[in-house]
Amino acid sequence: QFLAVCRGGESAAVSVWDMTTRKRQRFLNCPEMASDHYVAAAFSPDERMLAAQGGPPDWTLVLFLLEKGKVFSVLRLSDTPGLGPVASILYHPEDNGVLSVVGEKVLKLLKLNDKLLKTWGYQGGHNHNAHSQVWADQHTLLVGTDVGSILLLEEGELRTEIKVSHPHIGP
Template sequence: KHITSIALNKNKRLLAFAERGDRPYVIIYDLHHKKRRKVLRCAELQSEDIISLSFSHDSKYVLAQGGPPDFVLVYFFWDKNKVITTLRNVTLTQKNIAVTQISFNPLDRNIVCLIGKGIFKLCRLSEGVLKPYGFTKAEHHFMTCHDWLTPNHVIIGTKAGKVLVLENGDLKVILEFTTLLKSYLESLEGDKDKLESFVIDENKTINSLITYSKGFIVSFGETGLVALVEKIGELQQEGGA
């Protein structure tokens, strides 16, 4: 079997993984009791792959993002093996776009996020339907990764080396990560050992973003450079929200 996606719940007791097939499916596995809990399927998934999975903060719900050609998102109440809703035609109105990653809001299971090549969507579950809201001008961005800085703030990395910060669905800040690195290197003037240890390659891709209590960690470029970025101002004040 070919596993195409994997996710852990918040307390790391449940594992969700997807297997490729004519009818792809998701297995929920109990790591504590070492047994399979559920097998989730959805007839609306036309792709052979499920490319991204996410647990809700209370571990009761699972998002499963289907791959090409239709990129159907399925919202499961997994313990009851029930499909709450699906989001279809995500890429219907645009060419050369693809969803690559999904997530739940860390405190509100009614809010979900989708990113990818030329696409960003925040959706709110209302009356059984996922309704998009907020920032939609993603056609010029190849979004590679994202995480929730606070329940109100999403940060997104791009192939062009930018970090986008959104607040309540609205774009607030675009950080040029190469510029941030160069500013930091200038602050090291006189520290020869540290300066020689830094190599900024031409590949500007933000490979991964992980939030932590003081900000977020970034993996950058082909050299695997890792940097810590601390929140400032209002974001720092809201970090415990």
């Protein structure tokens, strides 16, 4: 029922709109973030939190409490070796404390512990350029890469890489 609209400029911000009333509910920003824009946003399954991924130079991931309109947690991804642009962030479908972040040379699984986001599970994300992700069920995350493969992670661990071959098109 909500829509997040990210805007850039002198100070990056996210507007949260209630689609049933068509009114803006919140205007969120994080002064700690160095970037002038957000590249992705995702609502928690219970719609109480919003994760917003800032862009360069610091690639700050911000968790906002929607009810209060305040920053709940901040994690700078800029210390990730070889980090490129982040393509997508996604909450676990049933656990508000679990997120995944994918992009160029990044595949991070994050778990909220008190107010801190900590990495867990598979740590080989620097080997992949990931462009998309989807939770197939409560245990399985599928991640699409730029070489046409699908990474299958179960319980946070890489189980297999499915190579998708493309048939030759044309004469």
